[in-house]
Amino acid sequence: MNCPLHQLNGKRALITGGNRGLGLALAKGLAAHGADVVLVARTETQLQQAAAAIRQTAAVKVDTFAIDLDRSSELEAFFENVVDTAGPVDILVNCAGVNLRGPAETIDLDTWQQVLRLDLTAPFVLSQAFCRHRRRLDQPGRIINICSLLSAGGRPTTAAYAAAKTGLLGLTRALAVEWAPYRINVNAIGPGYFRTEMTEPLYQDPAIGRWVLDRTPLKRWGTPDELVGAALLLASEAGRFITGQIIWVDGGWLASL
Numbered sequence: 001m002n003c004p005l006h007q008l009n010g011k012r013a014l015i016t017g018g019n020r021g022l023g024l025a026l027a028k029g030l031a032a033h034g035a036d037v038v039l040v041a042r043t044e045t046q047l048q049q050a051a052a053a054i055r056q057t058a059a060v061k062v063d064t065f066a067i068d069l070d071r072s073s074e075l076e077a078f079f080e081n082v083v084d085t086a087g088p089v090d091i092l093v094n095c096a097g098v099n100l101r102g103p104a105e106t107i108d109l110d111t112w113q114q115v116l117r118l119d120l121t122a123p124f125v126l127s128q129a130f131c132r133h134r135r136r137l138d139q140p141g142r143i144i145n146i147c148s149l150l151s152a153g154g155r156p157t158t159a160a161y162a163a164a165k166t167g168l169l170g171l172t173r174a175l176a177v178e179w180a181p182y183r184i185n186v187n188a189i190g191p192g193y194f195r196t197e198m199t200e201p202l203y204q205d206p207a208i209g210r211w212v213l214d215r216t217p218l219k220r221w222g223t224p225d226e227l228v229g230a231a232l233l234l235a236s237e238a239g240r241f242i243t244g245q246i247i248w249v250d251g252g253w254l255a256s257l
Contacts, residue, residue, distance in 0.1 A: 003238065004237075005236060005237045005238035006033055006232050006233075006236045006237075006238050007033055007034050007236065008030060008033045008034045008035035008091075008232075008235060008236055009034035009035075010034070011034070011035045011036070011090040011091060011235075012035065012036040012037070012038065012061075012086065012087055012088060012089050012090050012091070013027070013030045013035045013036070013037050013038065013089070013090065013091035013092075013093060013235065014037075014038040014040060014082060014089045014091070014092050014093065014126075014130075015027045015030070015037060015038070015039060015040065015093040015095055016040045016041070016069060016093065016094055016095050016096035016122070016123075016126070017040070017041055017095040017096030017097065018037070018038075018039035018040060018041060018047075018050060018093075018095065019039060019041035019043060019046040019047045019049070019050045020041075020046060020050065020196070020197055021194075021196035021197055021198055021224060022095055022146065022191065022194060022196060022224050022227055023039075023041075023093070023095040023096065023146075024039075024050050024053070024224070025224030025225050025227060025228060026093055026095060026224075026227060026228060026231050027039055027050070027054060027093075028053070028054055028057065028058070028225075028228075029225065029227075029228030029231060029232060030091070030093075030228075030231065030232070030235060031054050031057070031058035031060045031062070032057065032058050033232060033236070034060065035060065035090075035091065035235070036060045036061040036062070036063075036086075036087075037054060037060065037061075037062050037063070038062075038063045038064075038065065038082055038086050038089065039051060039054075039062065039063070039064045039065070040064075040065050040066075040067060040069075040082075040096070041066065041096065042066060042067065042068050042069075043066065044064070044066045047064035047065075047066055048064060050064075051063075051064050061086075063082075063085065063086040065078070065081075065082055065085075069096055069117075069118055069122040070114060070117050070118055070122070072117055072121050072122060072125055075122060075125040075126055075129065076125060076128070076129045079126055079129035079130065079133070080129065080133075083133055088133070088137060088139075089130060089133065089141075090139075090141055090142065091141070091142045091143075091144070091235045092126060092127065092130045092141070092142070092143045092144070093143075093144045093146070093231065093235075094122070094123035094126060094127070094143070094144070094145045094146060094168075095146040096118065096122070097118055097119040097146070097161075097164075097165075098114070098115060098118045098119065098161075099115070099158060099161040100114065100115050100160060100161070101157040101158060101161075102157055102159075102160075103156075103157055104157075104159040107159060107160060111160065112159075112160045115160035115161055115163075115164050116160065116163065116164050116167075118164075119161065119164035119165060119168065120164040120165075120167045120168055120171070123145055123168060123171070124171060127143055127171075127175060127186070130143060130184075131175075131179055131182065131184055134182065134183075134184055135182055139183075140182075140183035140184060140185070141182075141183070141184045141185075142184070142185050142186075142187075142234060142235050142239075143172075143175065143184065143185070143186040143187070144187055144188070144189060144231055144234050144235060145168050145169075145171070145172050145186070145187070145188040145189075146188070146189055146191065147165050147168050147169050147172070147188045147189065147190045147191075147246060148161070148162075148165040148190060148191065149190060149191075149192060149193075149250060149253060149254070150162040150165045150166070151165040151166050151168065151169040151188075151190055151246070152166075152169075152190070152254060153254075168188065169188055169190075169246060172186050172187060172188040172244065172246065173186075173244045176243040176244030176245075177244060180243060185234070185239070185240070185242065185243040186243055186244065187234045187239070187242060187243060187244070187245050187246065187247070188245070188246040188247070189227060189230045189231060189234070189246065189247050189249060190246050190247065190248040190249065190250060190254075191222065191227060191249055191250065192216065192222055192248070192249065192250025192251050192253045193212045193216065193221050193222065193250075193251075193253075194221060194222040194223065194224055194226075194227070195221045195222070195223060195224075196224060199221075203221060215253060215256070216250070216251040216252060216253055216256075217251060217252030217253070217255065217256050218251035218252055219251075220251065221251075222249065222250075222251060226249065227249055229249075230247040230249050233247070234247070
């Protein structure tokens with residue numbers, strides 16, 4: 001029996017990067033518990049495929065909007081268009097991101113700024129728009145930011161990504177405190193190593209695959225659906241007194257010495 005506290009009937013969730021990987025898994029999970037979903041990504045074809053997959057398993061409304069989240073100055077108007085077209089947004093999941101690798105001493109400034117725009121600035125601008133939207137309605141809201149193990153540590157060739165994801169965790173805490181009077185809960189999820197289309201080359205690399213298994217106490221990679229439980233907690237009434245937190249879903253990675 002499903003717990004009533006976890007039900008999202010009558011809610012609408014906007015998920016960036018909802019066309020594949022972790023974003024699609026989160027969209028499917030929220031939809032399975034009753035939420036209408038808005039999928040946001042760059043590629044219309046992938047968005048339509050993702051929407052069709054969700055409709056096969058959940059009787060909810062699915063809307064899709066294609067945009068390049070790198071266009072920071074357009075995101076506020078974009079969010080308002082989503083609201084005007086699809087309806088009020090109760091839950092914002094900032095999942096889209098990019099990791100452009102390169103040695104820290106040689107990475108060019110354009111690459112650095114692109115990663116920060118996509119992984120930190122876009123979540124901030126969308127969160128701003130979401131906050132104003134919920135305040136106009138005088139209604140509570142939930143923001144879930146998808147962070148990374150690199151929000152807590154570092155790896156070679158990931159300076160821009162680590163800076164952005166560490167910043168996203170700091171942003172989560174700052175907004176949680178500032179927007180608590182508006183009844184907007186802001187939290188984060190920190191995934192470990194999950195097997196997705198984007199990480200498949202890493203999974204197939206024998207050396208990297210062995211390193212991940214050796215480093216992860218549960219001795220396996222995560223599957224995208226295993227991120228849903230944390231998101232459901234933070235999106236639903238079950239998590240109404242949780243704000244400013246990060247839930248690590250990493251197979252024990254950060255708990256291990």
